[in-house]
Every structure is written in structure tokens, then in C-alpha cells.
Amino acid sequence: MSTATRSTTAETADLAPVSTTDLAALLVGGKRPPRPNALQTSLTFGWRAMLKIKHVPEQLFDVTAFPIMLVLMYTYLFGGALAGSPREYIQYLLPGILVMSVVMITMYTGLAVNIDIEKGVFDRFRSLPIWRPSTLVGYLLGDALRYTIASAVMLTVGLIMGFRPDGGVRGVLAGVLLLIVFSFAFSWVWTMFGLLLRTEKSVMGVSMMILFPLTFLSDIFVRPETMPGWLQAFVNNNPVTHLSSAVRGLMDGSWPSAEIAWTLGWAGVLVAVFGPVTMRLYNRK
Amino acid sequence: MTSSNRTGPWAGPAIETAGLVKTFGDTRAVDGVDLRIEAGTVYGLLGPNGAGKTTTVRMLATLLRPDGGEARVFGHDVVREADAVRSRVSLTGQYASVDEDLTGTENLVLLARLTGHAKKDSYDRAAQLLDAFGLSEAAGRQVKNYSGGMRRRIDIAASILNTPELLFLDEPTTGLDPRSRNQVWEIVRAVVAQGTTVLLTTQYLDEADQLASRIAVIDRGRVIAEGTKGELKASVGAGSVHVRLRDADRRPDAERLLRGVLDAEIQLEPDPVALTARVGNGNGNGNGTRNGKDAAKKASRALAELARAGITVDNFSLGQPSLDEVFLALTGKSDHQQPDHQQPDHPRSGDPRPGDPRPVSDLPHPKEATA
Numbered sequence: 001m002s003t004a005t006r007s008t009t010a011e012t013a014d015l016a017p018v019s020t021t022d023l024a025a026l027l028v029g030g031k032r033p034p035r036p037n038a039l040q041t042s043l044t045f046g047w048r049a050m051l052k053i054k055h056v057p058e059q060l061f062d063v064t065a066f067p068i069m070l071v072l073m074y075t076y077l078f079g080g081a082l083a084g085s086p087r088e089y090i091q092y093l094l095p096g097i098l099v100m101s102v103v104m105i106t107m108y109t110g111l112a113v114n115i116d117i118e119k120g121v122f123d124r125f126r127s128l129p130i131w132r133p134s135t136l137v138g139y140l141l142g143d144a145l146r147y148t149i150a151s152a153v154m155l156t157v158g159l160i161m162g163f164r165p166d167g168g169v170r171g172v173l174a175g176v177l178l179l180i181v182f183s184f185a186f187s188w189v190w191t192m193f194g195l196l197l198r199t200e201k202s203v204m205g206v207s208m209m210i211l212f213p214l215t216f217l218s219d220i221f222v223r224p225e226t227m228p229g230w231l232q233a234f235v236n237n238n239p240v241t242h243l244s245s246a247v248r249g250l251m252d253g254s255w256p257s258a259e260i261a262w263t264l265g266w267a268g269v270l271v272a273v274f275g276p277v278t279m280r281l282y283n284r285k
Numbered sequence: 286m287t288s289s290n291r292t293g294p295w296a297g298p299a300i301e302t303a304g305l306v307k308t309f310g311d312t313r314a315v316d317g318v319d320l321r322i323e324a325g326t327v328y329g330l331l332g333p334n335g336a337g338k339t340t341t342v343r344m345l346a347t348l349l350r351p352d353g354g355e356a357r358v359f360g361h362d363v364v365r366e367a368d369a370v371r372s373r374v375s376l377t378g379q380y381a382s383v384d385e386d387l388t389g390t391e392n393l394v395l396l397a398r399l400t401g402h403a404k405k406d407s408y409d410r411a412a413q414l415l416d417a418f419g420l421s422e423a424a425g426r427q428v429k430n431y432s433g434g435m436r437r438r439i440d441i442a443a444s445i446l447n448t449p450e451l452l453f454l455d456e457p458t459t460g461l462d463p464r465s466r467n468q469v470w471e472i473v474r475a476v477v478a479q480g481t482t483v484l485l486t487t488q489y490l491d492e493a494d495q496l497a498s499r500i501a502v503i504d505r506g507r508v509i510a511e512g513t514k515g516e517l518k519a520s521v522g523a524g525s526v527h528v529r530l531r532d533a534d535r536r537p538d539a540e541r542l543l544r545g546v547l548d549a550e551i552q553l554e555p556d557p558v559a560l561t562a563r564v565g566n567g568n569g570n571g572n573g574t575r576n577g578k579d580a581a582k583k584a585s586r587a588l589a590e591l592a593r594a595g596i597t598v599d600n601f602s603l604g605q606p607s608l609d610e611v612f613l614a615l616t617g618k619s620d621h622q623q624p625d626h627q628q629p630d631h632p633r634s635g636d637p638r639p640g641d642p643r644p645v646s647d648l649p650h651p652k653e654a655t656a
Contacts, residue, residue, distance in 0.1 A: 016419030018438070018468055020475040023417045026410075027448045027479040033401035035372070044398040052386050055427060120380035124443065127346050128399055129371035284350070 038131035045138020063150035096220035107207035110190030167253035185267035188274035306353030316506035329497030338486035375449035434465030529600035
């Protein structure tokens with residue numbers, strides 16, 4: 001930022017002069033419209049997130065290339081050993097690896113918040129008379145779009161590789177929807193860390209420390225029955241296991257109501273706990 | 286709670302604080318600040334880096350919670366009635382308070398939407414503002430590609446998108462070249478002319494001199510002086526005699542001679558041919574006029590004595606004290622001699638950026654008062 005603040009005189013000299021008469025007219029003419037509601041401001045912040053994607057499309061790398069890499073790697077690496085062939089394994093793996101990628105990219109929400117909070121624009125948002133959480137909800141709405149893109153990319157690659165979901169279009173869409181709802185809720189953990197931790201690197205470090213056990217110690221890669229008892233105890237109660245079982249079930253054409261209920265329950269708990277904590281930190285920042 | 290009387294007249298002061306305190310760890314960044322700022326005026330908070338200016342502004346703008354004391358903006362408590370305060374104020378921070386990834390238009394539309402303007406209305410307002418600020422050509426460019434002067438403009442444009450009743454300008458010209466500074470000052474004057482109250486923080490004395498009608502000098506979290514520009518200057522003394530000699534070798538002679546005639550301490554400037562003497566040592570007892578007459582008499586005698594001693598004088602002037610001198614007298618130190626002992630003004634603001642013009646010490650002498 002400092003490099004650009006040191007303006008070149010030449011550039012400034014070329015600037016058109018400020019029209020004080022136009023300015024005066026504008027100042028007089030402005031009447032403050034009624035205060036917008038929470039939904040309007042949240043959607044406006046969501047629009048901001050979209051604009052950021054539009055201006056910096058490279059940031060979509062993590063929702064395109066990374067998930068493709070994961071599908072290819074794990075399918076061909078473990079496929080033969082675990083299920084006899086990659087083609088058979090992908091029927092089991094794809095819903096899980098989809099869950100894993102999307103849950104993993106939720107951590108970028110924390111990074112974005114952490115990077116943004118250092119900038120002056122946050123001061124402006126915080127000094128506006130609006131529903132306080134809408135700034136953060138806006139991030140999450142933008143991220144929901146990213147999750148959708150990641151899901152679409154992975155499903156496409158999966159279909160090319162031979163994934164044939166019995167649940168059909170409806171089952172797949174229901175699975176993706178459940179995944180996005182859970183990820184939206186889970187992101188509040190990262191907004192908290194984004195506000196709590198001082199540097200981008202520490203946000204990254206903490207995210208990884210939580211995400212690796214959470215995603216690997218689940219039923220994403222192998223069935224829990226193959227694990228030792230103490231590990232099964234963790235895996236069976238891991239929210240990611242509930243989520244991937246639910247998504248797998250939905251895509252497979254069944255209706256795993258218990259797993260869906262567990263997933264939504266966890267989502268509710270995450271928002272109820274981390275939402276208020278995040279807002280407390282946001283207000284104090 | 287009070288949004289109904291938003292447009293209603295408020296007879297009291299725009300800002301009133303009592304014993305405002307903010308601590309960061311062990312340091313008291315703001316240490317009992319009392320302010321009263323009348324509506325419709327420009328008020329300058331003047332002080333060096335780390336004096337507590339930004340922290341004070343951030344508390345008044347509801348961004349920081351005070352640790353002690355009270356602050357009211359148009360009668361609304363900044364903690365208990367934060368939303369009522371927020372709907373009346375705008376903040377232009379030390380750092381550009383716009384989203385650098387977005388274009389100029391997008392930034393303004395975003396803020397217009399957030400303050401309840403309809404979509405079309407938002408784009409109209411953005412276009413009008415960009416036009417008035419001479420930024421139409423840059424409207425579609427990302428703000429990160431703007432020059433320093435353009436950033437300030439878009440920043441201020443964002444602040445007056447809805448004409449605020451109170452505008453905080455936190456070091457609005459830090460890091461700008463002189464031309465852009467003048468343009469920012471023009472904008473501020475235009476905003477004030479429409480009735481907006483402005484609280485300006487600055488470390489540049491000439492900026493406070495140019496824009497503010499009342500000034501509080503703040504140092505180490507405390508207000509150490511407050512008043513109109515004239516009052517502050519009068520509290521220091523009637524004025525200063527500034528002498529520039531033709532020949533640097535004669536300066537010791539001139540110094541001796543002036544000390545005798547003026548009966549004042551003589552300050553040797555960094556420039557080897559320049560001297561400054563403060564005359565009519567006032568003690569703030571309101572005898573400014575008499576002191577002023579004395580000073581003029583003494584100064585003319587000094588000039589005559591210099592001529593008689595055969596010391597060629599290139600330039601001789603008697604001016605009211607500059608705010609620099611006020612500052613020196615109040616703090617016992619000139620801003621440019623200040624050691625780096627103070628805490629940052631702001632939790633995340635570090636040292637002054639290298640591109641910033643040097644404050645205070647570079648001001649031309651003597652500075653005639655414009656009050």
C-alpha cells in the first residue's frame with residue numbers, strides 16, 4: 001500500500017480539478033434514504049465478494065485446480081488397493097472427496113477476513129449504521145459461490161472418470177446443497193480465527209491443524225469398520241463423517257435422515273457458538 | 286431511538302467529551318481528553334505522531350470503546366447510542382478507507398447500497414461524485430492503481446456520499462504532494478461551507494492554520510492547549526523577529542546584539558545566516574495588544590542597531606508566532622526533535638511512511654498569522 005501512496009507527481013498533475021460548485025450541489029442535494037435491512041446489506045457485501053472474484057479470478061485456483069488434483073490423486077493412488085479398481089473406488093470416494101475439498105477451502109474465508117481487517121476499508125464498514133454481522137455474512141455468501149464452483153468442477157471430473165451416482169441429478173444437487181449449508185456454518189470458525197489471530201500465516205497454520213484430522217479421520221477414504229475401536233469412536237462422531245455419509249447417501253439415491261439431521265445439527269451448533277464469538281471479536285477489533 | 290429527529294436542529298455542541306481515556310496495555314494512548322466542538326466549525330486536533338489523535342477520533346467514530354470517560358456526538362453517547370452516532374458521521378482514515386480491489390465506481394456504489402440507496406440511484410450518485418472529484422476517467426479502474434491524490438479524493442467522496450453532519454478527517458493530507466494537499470483543502474472548505482462539522486487531525490501546523498477555526502494541541506494523550514489560532518499564538522508571545530544575514534560570519538555578532546536590544550532568547554536556525562528571536566514574552570494574560578506594540582518598537586530598534594554595527598541584513602521580519610513556535614513553547618520540544626519514545630498513535634500504525642513529507646520543521650518562516 002505504501003508504494004502506491006507515494007504518488008507520482010506527474011500522475012496527480014494530470015488529474016482533473018475538483019469542481020467545488022458541483023460538489024456543493026451534491027452535498028445539498030443528498031438526503032439520506034431509509035436504513036437498509038440486514039438481508040439487503042448482507043447481499044450487498046456478497047456482491048462485493050463477487051466483484052473481488054471478478055477482479056482477481058486467479059483466486060479461483062483453489063476451487064478448481066486443487067480439487068481436480070485431489071480427485072485424481074486419491075482415486076488412482078488408493079483405488080486399486082482399497083476397492084479393487086479406481087473405477088469402483090470412485091463410486092465411494094467422490095462424494096467424500098468433494099466434502100473434503102470444500103470443507104478444506106472454507107479456511108480461505110479466515111484468510112480473507114484476516115487480510116482485509118488490516119485495511120482501512122474495514123473501518124468504514126464498521127462505522128456504517130448497518131446490521132453488524134452483514135460484512136461477515138457477505139464473505140460467506142461469496143464463499144458459497146466458490147463452494148458451488150468447486151463442487152461443479154469436481155463432479156464434472158468425477159463423471160468423466162466414471163462416477164455414476166444412483167441418486168441422479170436430484171440426489172447430487174441435494175448432496176451439494178447440504179454440503180454448502182454445512183460449509184457456510186463451518187466458515188464461522190474461520191472468521192473467528194481470522195479476527196483472532198494476528199497474521200495470515202498463523203490463520204493458515206491453525207486451519208491446517210484443525211482441518212487435517214477432521215477430514216482424514218473420517219469415513220471419506222475408508223469405512224470406519226476397518227479402524228481400531230478408539231479411532232472409530234472419534235471417526236463416528238466427527239461432523240465431517242456425518243456430512244460425507246449424508247452426501248454419499250443422497251448421491252446414492254437414498255435418504256439418510258439420521259446423518260442429514262446430525263449434519264444440520266452440527267451446522268446449527270457451529271453458527272450458534274462461533275457466530276456470536278466472531279461478532280464479539282469484530283466489534284472489539 | 287432518535288432517528289426521527291435526525292434532521293431536527295441540534296442546539297448543543299457537535300462533540301463533547303469528558304475525561305476520555307483509552308489504554309493499550311500499559312500505555313495510556315488517550316489520557317483524559319475533554320473537548321467541546323461547536324457544530325458547523327472545523328476543529329483541529331494537532332499533535333505529533335503517537336499523541337493520541339487517531340485513537341481519539343476512532344473512539345468518537347464508534348470504532349473503539351473508551352476505557353473511561355464519556356463522549357457524545359450530537360448528544361448521542363458513542364457507546365450506548367452507537368448507531369445514532371454512525372448515521373451522522375463519516376470517517377476518512379489515515380489509510381484509504383476504500384476497497385482497493387474494487388473500482389472507483391464500485392466502491393461508491395457499494396457504500397451507496399449499504400446506506401440504503403436504490404440501485405439506479407447509487408450508480409447516479411457515484412457518477413456525480415466521481416465527476417465532481419475529477420475522477421470520471423478513473424471510474425472503471427481498481428483503486429489500487431490510483432495515485433495518492435486520487436485515493437484521497439475517492440476516500441473523501443466515499444465519506445460525503447451521504448452528506449454527514451460530522452466528518453472526521455484523520456490526517457487527510459499525510460503522504461500527499463503539495464498540489465494534492467491544496468486540492469484536499471479546497472474540498473474540505475467546500476464541505477464545511479455546506480454546514481458539515483469537521484474534526485481534523487493533523488501533524489502539520491500549516492494545515493491546522495489553514496483550515497481550523499479552533500485547535501486543541503494534544504501530546505501524549507492529553508490536551509495541552511486549546512483555543513482559537515489567535516489565542517494560542519498570543520499565549521506564547523507577541524511575535525518573533527526573523528533575521529537573515531548576508532554573511533554567516535557575522536551571526537555571532539548579530540546574536541549578541543539582538544539579545545541585548547530585544548531582551549529575548551535568540552534561536553540559531555539550521556540555516557547558518559538565520560536567527561529567530563521571540564519578543565514580548567507573553568504569559569497568556571491577554572495583553573496581546575500591548576505586547577504587540579512593544580514588540581514592534583523593539584524590532585525597529587533592533588534593525589537600527591544592526592545597521593549601525595555594519596551587519597548587512599537580507600531579510601528582517603516581525604511575525605506573529607507560528608504554530609510551530611506555539612508547539613515548541615507548549616511541549617518544550619519542536620516536533621522534528623522529537624525522540625521516538627512514544628507509542629504508535631494507533632495499534633497498527635507504525636513509523637511514519639518514508640514517502641511522507643517531513644512535518645512541521647519544513648514550514649517556511651516566518652508564518653504570518655491568518656487568523
